[in-house]
Amino acid sequence: MIEDKNQSRTALEKLGEFGLIKHLTKGFELTQESTLKGIGDDAAILDFKNQKTVVSTDLLIEGVHFHLSYMPLKHLGYKSVIVNLSDIYAMNAIATQITVSLAVSNRFPLEALEEFYEGVRAACKMYGVDLIGGDTTSSTTGMLISITALGVGQEKKLVYRSGAKENDLLVVSGDLGGAYLGLQVLEREKEVFKVNPQNQPDLEPYSYIVERQLKPEARKDIVELLEKLEVSPTAMIDISDGLSSEILHLCEQSNVGCNLYEDKIPLDPTVISASEEFKIDSSMIALSGGEDYELLFTIDQKEFPKIKGNPNLTVLGHMTDKNEGAHLISRNGSKIPITAQGWNSF
Amino acid sequence: MIEDKNQSRTALEKLGEFGLIKHLTKGFELTQESTLKGIGDDAAILDFKNQKTVVSTDLLIEGVHFHLSYMPLKHLGYKSVIVNLSDIYAMNAIATQITVSLAVSNRFPLEALEEFYEGVRAACKMYGVDLIGGDTTSSTTGMLISITALGVGQEKKLVYRSGAKENDLLVVSGDLGGAYLGLQVLEREKEVFKVNPQNQPDLEPYSYIVERQLKPEARKDIVELLEKLEVSPTAMIDISDGLSSEILHLCEQSNVGCNLYEDKIPLDPTVISASEEFKIDSSMIALSGGEDYELLFTIDQKEFPKIKGNPNLTVLGHMTDKNEGAHLISRNGSKIPITAQGWNSF
Structure with a gap:
């Protein structure tokens, strides 16, 4: 049997933008009670009731923040989420939702993005966080990732950088x-x-x-x-x-x-x-x-x-x-x- | 007097990352009652009380979504915000905060980013929205912008894409x-x-x-x-x-x-x-x-x-x-x- 080496490489343009987002985010379960509406509309809807909303965002660029030569895509997906959740925990809050935006040049086949999202999914599962939105688009060169994390905390429990006292x-x-x-x-x-x-x-x-x-x-x-x-x-x-x-x-x-x-x-x-x-x-x-x-x-x-x-x-x-x-x-x-x-x- | 043509070009590496964010976001006033803490900590803190939180995000890439050859940077800053606010309004909600992340190659002088942020500021002012966070980093090639917009609405007033009925x-x-x-x-x-x-x-x-x-x-x-x-x-x-x-x-x-x-x-x-x-x-x-x-x-x-x-x-x-x-x-x-x-x- 002759092996088709390209069998597992699907070009991104085949799916188009909407198809791509749908494909990559299917199988992501919503587990947070606060997520009223996730992916699929103009915006997501969240209900944090009487708690405060905590928001943090990060941008990761290939060649600057990561190198795909030694960073497997699944790990990259996982780490990109972690970096953002860490900022929420640093407020003494609990992370609840993320949005993930991704730009890639068309040298990336669909399977590469699937791997990346597998890592995102693993991190979401590990930390009990819902993927509620994002954007997927093409870039002229490499890969870049933008993640925004949301979380909740009670106002009197949130911890800022500014509260340290002498002798602490x-x-x-x-x-x-x-x-x-x-x-x-x-x-x-x-x-x-x-x-x-x-x-x-x-x-x-x-x-x-x-x-x-x-x-x-x-x-x-x-x-x-x-x-x-x-x-x-x-x-x-x-x-x-x-x-x-x-x-x-x-x-x-x-x-x-x-x-x-x-x-x-x-x-x-x-x-x-x-x-x-x-x-x-x-x-x-x-x-x-x-x-x-x-x-x-x-x-x-x-x-x-x-x-x-x-x-x-x-x-x-x-x-x-x-x-x-x-x-x-x-x-x-x-x-x-x-x-x-x-x-x-x- | 000999004119120094470079007098108004400041290299980004001079300021460093923290200096850059501080410099670009100074002069942004917080006007929303729901913004408890804006830029300057690991995350921003918001208080939406009994209203629902609406979240949307977009990624804009030079050469794909915009061309600087005919897009002045101030307009680009303005438009980048508008694109995101539009998604919040499309839920019949009111936009309240944005985060703006920016990656630029070091061919951009500080003054170019200042121009971009002038546009961001103008949009924030026009739409009564607070800039509460973001990330500024270098890219290996062009410019890219990632914005997340947050808004609020009462649950029963929010409008989804899915509610249209026959004869509407x-x-x-x-x-x-x-x-x-x-x-x-x-x-x-x-x-x-x-x-x-x-x-x-x-x-x-x-x-x-x-x-x-x-x-x-x-x-x-x-x-x-x-x-x-x-x-x-x-x-x-x-x-x-x-x-x-x-x-x-x-x-x-x-x-x-x-x-x-x-x-x-x-x-x-x-x-x-x-x-x-x-x-x-x-x-x-x-x-x-x-x-x-x-x-x-x-x-x-x-x-x-x-x-x-x-x-x-x-x-x-x-x-x-x-x-x-x-x-x-x-x-x-x-x-x-x-x-x-x-x-x-x-």
Whole structure:
């Protein structure tokens, strides 16, 4: 039997725009009580009753925010959703709906978009979020993704970046630096592959950090944990651009300073070993790496007993008077001003 | 004095991403009572109280949806907002907030983005809408814009595409075909300019249709008019892709057919004269042209006296049994099946 290698490639123009949206979004179930009307009209209709509506949006561009050479489309779909949900959780709110808009050049067959939407669907299912709208169109070059996430929260429970007070403890969820190092591993393997396409990379020793890069999770569980522990953060932000950049946001918007202790920064053993391999300082990675999507927040010192010893949370330091500035207290005790080394796409 | 021709061009990388967002969105006032928190945190916070939330999103790509060669950036900013607000009004809801995300290659100086945001600001002001969030990033090639619009409405007043009944009247606001013809004029002038850059185009005779293309308006006034006239549309959609395509959406989603009378299609005199000049049938333009952003809706026949003689509204025909299909009744009385000739980006 002669194999038709093109059998699973369907050109996008065959479906047209409406057909494409219909095709890609079929099989998405609506599970939120607040979704009155999803895809299929001029707009979606939501009912948040007496709760507040939380809205966040992000734009992801091929070649700038992601590279399809090492980012499988399903992972990309998943991660694009996660990045947005993370912003909703960073308000101490619960994400409920998303819209997903996609532009692709016609070098993408339908099957590629199906893969992308499989990832979107997996994220929607994992986080209990409804896909309620979007736009699908052609681009002149690569792929770009725009997602808007909506969520709900009670007004008095929502947490802004601006509420941190002097002496509040600075707390972070999970561990840091993995996503950045995972990217370094993938980029190295890509270079090796260019030279020798027969070479099968062994990513097994790096599986944790590669997964942190390719399939990050948003910390809905931390929002639920804080609720359960009856901890009310005074300020919160998600770590998308690196710890130092996010700390500076909290300090600036809360009008406080900060002492961050280097020896407290939570690092996974894989991050430590890969840092050594790449000859980069692991603290530097955690401070500037970005894309970990952990939650960084401040709490009143009185709340400390509630989080003490919790394996998901680490106290990194404390907030100070604004005039003291934001500093890293290094392992040898020296005080180094924190500067934003975060990611800048321009 | 030697003029520095570059004095008003500021490279984007100078400001960085946070600086850029801050710079572009300063001076945007929040006027909606429902906006509790706008730009500056991980997400915006809105309070729609007991009203329903309406959400719509659109993606606009340079070279696909717009061409900067004849679209001034300020107009582009304005139009990008209008396109989205139109979807909210098409639900018989009132638009309240937008998020605007922008990706540009670094060939765009800061001043270009300022111009774009001037257009966004003008639209926000004109329609009483708050800018509450967005993302600004670099693209590898041209410019792309993603906007999400939010609005509110009372549940029983919201109008879907699916509510049209047999014998309902089909009504349209304003007139049709102008935006498409305006584009033809602009494209012709662009070709002339290529051959003879000294040639100054005289667009004066075409000002109405050029403005329909470059600076369309969304029909918030029609939503307000229907409220004032106490008319409850049974189904509604905005005309972004051409009359025939939108009629087919209404028919399909409402499970009805339609008779559309060619001689009822409202055309501006400029549309008629420009159609003759371009040797295109003016009805064809209205049916397939798109981008007019008028509202197309159906009403119960009993409501007719309320809209009779209103200069903003035209009865185009009526809905029929689904089995009769959707037809255009031409000027000579022949019955022609309506097919979607709408715009497809792929």
